[in-house]
Amino acid sequence: MANEKYYCPDCLNELEEESGCGSVSYFCNTCKKLVSRSKMLSKNERTEGKEKE
Ligand SMILES: [Zn+2]
Numbered sequence: 534m535a536n537e538k539y540y541c542p543d544c545l546n547e548l549e550e551e552s553g554c555g556s557v558s559y560f561c562n563t564c565k566k567l568v569s570r571s572k573m574l575s576k577n578e579r580t581e582g583k584e585k586e
Contacts, residue, residue: 544561548573549562
């Protein structure tokens with residue numbers, strides 16, 4: 534599978550993927566914090582969240 538993009542649940546900006554020491558983490562440059570895999574949004578989830586407004 535190709536690299537999927539993930540988005541911050543708070544600001545909906547794209548998360549930066551940081552890999553090191555065998556593990557991957559996702560960081561939001563806008564919120565300046567790490568986002569856990571359970572909280573980050575996929576592209577589809579991000580779109581749906583926006584339309585719910
Ligand atoms: Zn954010």
